[in-house]
Amino acid sequence: MMSILTQNQLLEKIQNIWRDSISEIGEFRGQTYIIIINKHILKDLVKFLKEIGFNHLQTLTAVDYINLDKTFRFEVVYQLYSLFHKISLRLRVKIPENEPIVDSITELFPSANFLEREIYDLFGIEFRGHPNLKRILLPESWKGYPLRKDYPLEPEEKPEEFLDLKALNERLKIDGIK
Amino acid sequence: MLEKRLSSNKYIYYPQDPFYSPLEIQMGPQHPSTHGVLKLKLLLEGEKIIDLEPTIGFLHRGIEKLAENLNYAQVLPLTDRLDYISAMNNNTGYALAVERLLGIEPPPRGKYLRTLVCELARISSHLLWLATHALDIGAMTVFLYCFREREEILNFFEKICGARLTVSYPRIGGVRLDIEDQVLEEIYNFIPKMHEKIEEYEGLLSENRIWLDRTVGVGVISGEEALAYGLTGPSLRGSGIAYDVRKHFPYDAYSEVDFEVPIGKNGDTYDRYWCRLQEMRQSLKIIKQCIENLPEGPVSSELSPDLDMPLYKRAITAESWGESAFISFLTESAPIVPKGELYSAVEGAKGELGFYIVSDGSGRPYRLHIRSPSFIHISALKKLSHNHLIADLVAIIGTLDIVMGECDR
Numbered sequence: 024m025m026s027i028l029t030q031n032q033l034l035e036k037i038q039n040i041w042r043d044s045i046s047e048i049g050e051f052r053g054q055t056y057i058i059i060i061n062k063h064i065l066k067d068l069v070k071f072l073k074e075i076g077f078n079h080l081q082t083l084t085a086v087d088y089i090n091l092d093k094t095f096r097f098e099v100v101y102q103l104y105s106l107f108h109k110i111s112l113r114l115r116v117k118i119p120e121n122e123p124i125v126d127s128i129t130e131l132f133p134s135a136n137f138l139e140r141e142i143y144d145l146f147g148i149e150f151r152g153h154p155n156l157k158r159i160l161l162p163e164s165w166k167g168y169p170l171r172k173d174y175p176l177e178p179e180e181k182p183e184e185f186l187d188l189k190a191l192n193e194r195l196k197i198d199g200i201k
Numbered sequence: 202m203l204e205k206r207l208s209s210n211k212y213i214y215y216p217q218d219p220f221y222s223p224l225e226i227q228m229g230p231q232h233p234s235t236h237g238v239l240k241l242k243l244l245l246e247g248e249k250i251i252d253l254e255p256t257i258g259f260l261h262r263g264i265e266k267l268a269e270n271l272n273y274a275q276v277l278p279l280t281d282r283l284d285y286i287s288a289m290n291n292n293t294g295y296a297l298a299v300e301r302l303l304g305i306e307p308p309p310r311g312k313y314l315r316t317l318v319c320e321l322a323r324i325s326s327h328l329l330w331l332a333t334h335a336l337d338i339g340a341m342t343v344f345l346y347c348f349r350e351r352e353e354i355l356n357f358f359e360k361i362c363g364a365r366l367t368v369s370y371p372r373i374g375g376v377r378l379d380i381e382d383q384v385l386e387e388i389y390n391f392i393p394k395m396h397e398k399i400e401e402y403e404g405l406l407s408e409n410r411i412w413l414d415r416t417v418g419v420g421v422i423s424g425e426e427a428l429a430y431g432l433t434g435p436s437l438r439g440s441g442i443a444y445d446v447r448k449h450f451p452y453d454a455y456s457e458v459d460f461e462v463p464i465g466k467n468g469d470t471y472d473r474y475w476c477r478l479q480e481m482r483q484s485l486k487i488i489k490q491c492i493e494n495l496p497e498g499p500v501s502s503e504l505s506p507d508l509d510m511p512l513y514k515r516a517i518t519a520e521s522w523g524e525s526a527f528i529s530f531l532t533e534s535a536p537i538v539p540k541g542e543l544y545s546a547v548e549g550a551k552g553e554l555g556f557y558i559v560s561d562g563s564g565r566p567y568r569l570h571i572r573s574p575s576f577i578h579i580s581a582l583k584k585l586s587h588n589h590l591i592a593d594l595v596a597i598i599g600t601l602d603i604v605m606g607e608c609d610r
Contacts, residue, residue, distance in 0.1 A: 051542065054543055081546065086542075086567075100570075102555075104449075109449065133580070170266055
């Protein structure tokens with residue numbers, strides 16, 4: 024029988040094992056998060072948390088910090104909750120732009136299956152060990168990753184009227200309209 | 202079997218033979234029991250499903266990307282279009298997430314009104330679920346009865362805010378308008394009537410032999426598995442796990458009202474049906490308490506953001522130049538919203554509806570992620586329908602209560 028852990032005890036346990044890989048443990052609006060800079064420990068950490076009683080993966084998503092974070096562009100976010108201990112914990116795994124790969128946790132949480140595919144679809148982050156990693160919301164032939172911040176918002180092929188802006192400006196000048 | 206066929210000269214095996222199993226068929230996206238545009242690739246052995254792969258995304262509108270280019274107040278009407286059957290819950294979920302980010306709280310009357318309309322929306326959603334689920338299985342009468350009562354709830358919504366489905370009634374920091382006393386009285390009189398109607402549905406279905414044959418032992422999943430596969434809401438509670446966001450992370454007035462969380466035992470389609478019917482009763486109980494204990498006062502917080510909230514803080518300077526004066530707006534890059542990120546969840550009608558917001562200090566969300574229950578429930582379809590007959594698949598899709606608007610976002 025497991026005993027109920029408090030949040031501080033849990034954070035202490037995590038810090039003792041993975042001290043070097045964690046850059047920050049913080050709190051915002053009463054929610055605790057852990058920033059992980061070494062993405063290779065992720066699967067072990069999630070496995071450890073699952074064994075300790077974190078049985079509900081609330082959500083899994085990614086964020087593109089293109090302008091805000093220079094060293095690590097992406098962040099994959101895991102929100103875990105333990106029904107037994109009644110603690111929720113957020114893991115924020117930093118991922119560099121040149122190697123957007125992270126271990127899949129589908130083996131541990133089958134609910135991560137679609138969520139990881141969604142991130143692959145919209146952010147282009149690969150999940151190593153995922154059973155069926157392909158696009159989910161967009162068609163297979165789609166180019167680019169729409170939720171990245173540098174994805175062009177305007178279509179590549181513009182209608183003709185808009186393409187010829189220079190000529191339009193000149194015509195307006197001749198007519199005397201500014 | 203195959204070897205026998207091949208060895209005898211009488212039968213010749215053709216790989217192209219369409220009657221040779223396993224047979225692959227495409228179900229949807231126009232199949233009526235899929236509750237929207239869901240396509241399933243089935244691999245059948247006889248009538249048994251041995252593999253299943255859902256294809257989704259037909260209704261993808263990119264709400265998460267759209268939200269990045271709108272300010273916090275403008276995103277709210279987009280959330281109506283997620284689970285359009287219970288839009289009140291989506292609005293409340295989003296409003297709650299932004300309130301927690303801004304650090305504001307609605308006044309007590311606003312909280313109670315939000316709880317009231319959320320529970321009305323939950324009943325309306327469960328009614329639509331019961332109607333379509335029963336129709337899929339073959340009970341036409343229930344369909345007509347449920348739509349009759351749902352119509353009354355939609356009429357209440359119309360009287361409350363003018364809209365029936367895409368309501369946008371809960372706002373960041375409260376609700377848009379106060380509810381008139383006359384409408385509150387009508388809702389109050391509706392409660393005992395609805396209790397009778399639920400008994401009527403139970404009379405039609407709960408002990409109906411055809412209903413029992415089609416639902417008992419279909420789509421069984423144990424509690425731990427259901428949690429691992431990400432089932433939430435009544436789909437999880439049917440398996441005996443009492444996880445309810447209203448109890449675990451209380452929001453609005455749920456900590457002040459008294460209600461129970463009904464749970465099933467066997468985790469099959471029948472138990473999930475039973476759970477939802479009991480939940481409707483609990484919702485009525487909450488509505489009754491909300492109306493009886495409704496506090497007086499304003500309905501919306503004074504600190505709630507305007508619809509035209511700027512991107513950053515603006516400073517106004519006036520200069521006199523000759524005879525006229527110029528007013529110029531200086532844009533400073535002072536943050537208008539606290540920087541940070543948070544996850545906030547509500548108990549939607551389908552399950553846990555979560556919003557993950559990242560704020561960079563500007564008036565627009567840097568990133569908005571929506572954790573929609575339907576999206577994750579569809580990933581559990583393969584597990585639930587394994588080794589079931591193709592006719593049972595229709596019951597299993599129905600029991601998960603899927604809405605594609607929420608799934609594809």
